[in-house]
Structures are given as C-alpha cells and as structure tokens.
Amino acid sequence: KDDEWGWEERQAAKASAAARKASGPGAGGGLLFQIHWHRVVLDEAQSIKNPRTLASHAAWRLAAAHRWCLSGTPIQNSVDDLYSYFKFLRYKPYCDHHSFKTLIKDRIAMDPEKGYQVLKVVLQAILLRRTKQSTINGEPIVKLPPREQNLVRQDFTEQESVFYKQVQADSMKAIQAAADQQGSSSQQYVNMLYSLLKLRQACNHPWLVRGVGRTLYGGKVTAAEVAAAKKVPAELRAQLLQLAQRPQEQCPACGDVPEDPVVSKCAHVYCRQCMAGQLEGLGHEDEFLCSACSHVLRHTDIHSAAALAAAGGTPLASSPAANGGADGAATGADAAWVSSSKVDRLLQLLTAVRERNGAGA
Ligand SMILES: [Zn+2]
Ligand SMILES: [Zn+2]
Known part of the structure; x- marks a missing residue:
C-alpha cells in the first residue's frame, strides 16, 4: 500500500536526520558509516527486530560486502520480526516492505500451511541452524562441560519476611481488582506480570520495590x-x-x-x-x-x-x-547501604567460586 511506503520513507528520513544530528554536522553519520566493511556480523540480531528503532535504521545503513545476523531467537513475537533482518541482509525481494507483506505475510494469513512452507523455503536459502548437538565431520561444534545446577535455599530475615508478605498482599489485591474490572486482557496480563516482578524484586532487595x-x-x-x-x-x-x-x-x-x-x-x-x-x-x-x-x-x-x-x-x-x-x-546513591539476605548469600557464593578458581589468592 502506498501509505506504508510513505510511512517507511518518513521513518528513514527522520532516523537519518536524528543520526546526522547525533554525530554532528559534516560527520556523515559517524565513523562506522564511513567505512566499507568486508563483513558485518550482528550478534544478538533480534535487537534490530523492531524496524521503527534508530538502531535498526543505523544497522541497515552500514556499507558492507557481506552481512550476517546471529541469533538464538530470530523470531520472538511474529513473522514480522524477520523483515528488519531481511532489510539489513539486502535479501531481495523480501527486503522490500511491500514484497515482504505480499509474498510472506499475506500468504501466511490466507493459508497458514502453504504460507509457512513458502517461508521455510525463503529461509532455507539464507539460514543456517546450529544447535549444541550439531557436529562437523563427526565432531561436536562446541565441547561444553555438563551443566551443574545447585538449588540454594535462603530464608528471609524477619523484617524481609514482613515486607514480602505486605507486597504479596498488595499484589493479590491488585490482581483481584484487575480480574474484577472489565479491562482488556493484555492489560490484565501486564498487571499480573508486574505484580510477579515486584515479588521477585522483594526477594532480592526491598529497595527494588x-x-x-x-x-x-x-x-x-x-x-x-x-x-x-x-x-x-x-x-x-x-x-x-x-x-x-x-x-x-x-x-x-x-x-x-x-x-x-x-x-x-x-x-x-x-x-x-x-x-x-x-x-x-x-x-x-x-x-x-x-x-x-x-x-x-x-x-x-x-x-x-x-x-x-x-x-x-x-x-x-x-x-x-x-x-x-x-x-x-x-535509596539515593549517598544513603548508607543496607544489604539483604539474598545479596549476602550471593556474595558468599561468588567469593567461594573466586577462591576455588585461585583468583582470590
Ligand atoms: Zn525494558
Ligand atoms: Zn512513544
């Protein structure tokens, strides 16, 4: 659609104006943009998945002969996440917003089974998947020691326990109030996540709450x-x-x-x-x-x-x-620091690790 094109171009113009401003007049967008790179590898590439961010626009503008995206979570929310990578990779014709929509998104919307088959082919041409189990010439690509998990239980102090129970009671009330209200479901969902976050924070240190x-x-x-x-x-x-x-x-x-x-x-x-x-x-x-x-x-x-x-x-x-x-x-920077049982325990464990590794000697 024409208005989408307009939107895209407006964003690009805004972003490059902001980038020019950020780097000062005459800098041409800063040093990174003045170099023609042999290869640009975007580690944690999902950080450009939102095409509206300045970071995405900046990444697209880098001049390079070869481009890679590295990610453990290439799709976090929806197929839309792929568009920004395709744009960065100059993957024609999908790097064009209109083509991405008609050739990938619309097809999935019309017929999911066929649409995803098409997407699979589109991805197969440019995507390499590697897991910890992957091997090259019969050898594992990485040799990691087995993961060791220890659950350490730590009790609250009496004061912390009182505080936690207070936060818990408040959270229960907030969740109940949200459930009684006829709000949108996504808003209620965020409210609940927020309550859980506060409880997690209360476990770490009361000041966080x-x-x-x-x-x-x-x-x-x-x-x-x-x-x-x-x-x-x-x-x-x-x-x-x-x-x-x-x-x-x-x-x-x-x-x-x-x-x-x-x-x-x-x-x-x-x-x-x-x-x-x-x-x-x-x-x-x-x-x-x-x-x-x-x-x-x-x-x-x-x-x-x-x-x-x-x-x-x-x-x-x-x-x-x-x-x-x-x-x-x-909680200001100049206030006297008061620790929490969890912080104390964590420091104990970290100190023990350092001593075990001999760096503390
Ligand atoms: Zn955040
Ligand atoms: Zn805003």
Whole structure:
C-alpha cells in the first residue's frame, strides 16, 4: 500500500536526520558509516527486530560486502520480526516492505500451511541452524562441560519476611481488582506480570520495590529533572506519573514488564536500564525515536516518577511503591547501604567460586 511506503520513507528520513544530528554536522553519520566493511556480523540480531528503532535504521545503513545476523531467537513475537533482518541482509525481494507483506505475510494469513512452507523455503536459502548437538565431520561444534545446577535455599530475615508478605498482599489485591474490572486482557496480563516482578524484586532487595525514590540516573532527583517535569502540562503530568507507577504495557525496548519504570512524553513506559541504554552517548539536545511510536524524543522528554511527583503530580497512595516513598529517598546513591539476605548469600557464593578458581589468592 502506498501509505506504508510513505510511512517507511518518513521513518528513514527522520532516523537519518536524528543520526546526522547525533554525530554532528559534516560527520556523515559517524565513523562506522564511513567505512566499507568486508563483513558485518550482528550478534544478538533480534535487537534490530523492531524496524521503527534508530538502531535498526543505523544497522541497515552500514556499507558492507557481506552481512550476517546471529541469533538464538530470530523470531520472538511474529513473522514480522524477520523483515528488519531481511532489510539489513539486502535479501531481495523480501527486503522490500511491500514484497515482504505480499509474498510472506499475506500468504501466511490466507493459508497458514502453504504460507509457512513458502517461508521455510525463503529461509532455507539464507539460514543456517546450529544447535549444541550439531557436529562437523563427526565432531561436536562446541565441547561444553555438563551443566551443574545447585538449588540454594535462603530464608528471609524477619523484617524481609514482613515486607514480602505486605507486597504479596498488595499484589493479590491488585490482581483481584484487575480480574474484577472489565479491562482488556493484555492489560490484565501486564498487571499480573508486574505484580510477579515486584515479588521477585522483594526477594532480592526491598529497595527494588520501593523504587519511587529512584530517578533517571539512580541518584537523587535533580533540579534539572524536576524543571523538565514541570514543563509538562499538569494534567498530562498526572497521567504520566500514574503510568510510571503502574505500567500498563510492556517496555518497548525489551518486551518485558518495565522494571524501575521511566515514562516518555508520548506516554510509553520503559525500564530505567533500557532507557539509559537509549540515552547513552546522546547530548541533551540530541533526538532519538521512541521505540513504541517513533515519536521524536529528547533527554528532557523522559521522566521518572520521582521527578514527576516532585514537580507536583499526585502519587498513587495505594501502591506499595508510594508507601515506601517516605524512605524512598534513602535509596539515593549517598544513603548508607543496607544489604539483604539474598545479596549476602550471593556474595558468599561468588567469593567461594573466586577462591576455588585461585583468583582470590
Ligand atoms: Zn525494558
Ligand atoms: Zn512513544
């Protein structure tokens, strides 16, 4: 369809404009783009599966004689994931969005059995599958020692146990409330995953759950962050704060429940770590694209719950994160570190491994 072409080209133009800006005028998109590579291997190639991301557009633009994609999970969500690889690999005619749709997607939609047979042939021409059991000339391709699994049980301290039970009770309530509501099923699903995430975090360290004190950079909220949050219209600010405290969708960068969430002005909630990855190396005025909606964003368009709350949003009183908000400030970088039983046990085990390997001597 014509409008899809238009969309594609608009994204490409936006991305290259952003890339030009990011690397400064006259740099031609940076050093990587000025070299004609003999071979480019994309390890963990699934990181370009979303054709809307700047990373995908950058990978497509690399000049090379040979291109490889390496991945243990080439398809994570749907057949659509393949398009970006084909585009990177210059695999004609499937690297063209229209051809990909008509020759692969539409065929699968019309007749799945035949469609997947076609896809199999399309993939056979370019795909090599290797498993741990694969052999070359009768020899295994990798010789790995057998995997050893030890289950180590660790009890909570009394304090941790009380905290965990509180989080558990809150989670049960939230799940029950979600089940009673007539919300969309995918939203309920995310709510449940989010509750499970909090329970896992509570097992690791209570501070992970009381994350409301955390800011974009992990330290105390800065005046600049609050100033940026204040520029957001009050009504939107309140909505963004709600989202940051109770994410309704998966993180667009990693597809998991947003951990330690931050929110963009286009109302997409990312893990703090995932967003930090996107912001890495960008100046304050540099632009990048939201992985979810391709909205052009700057540093100052990303907000933490702490900054939004400090700018005058109303935190959700009922969430465990907000309950922990009073001591949330204690999670700042300059607060005295308090360990947890699991962290202590883990360090013990790691130290033992180091000593066993002789590196500790
Ligand atoms: Zn994420
Ligand atoms: Zn967005």
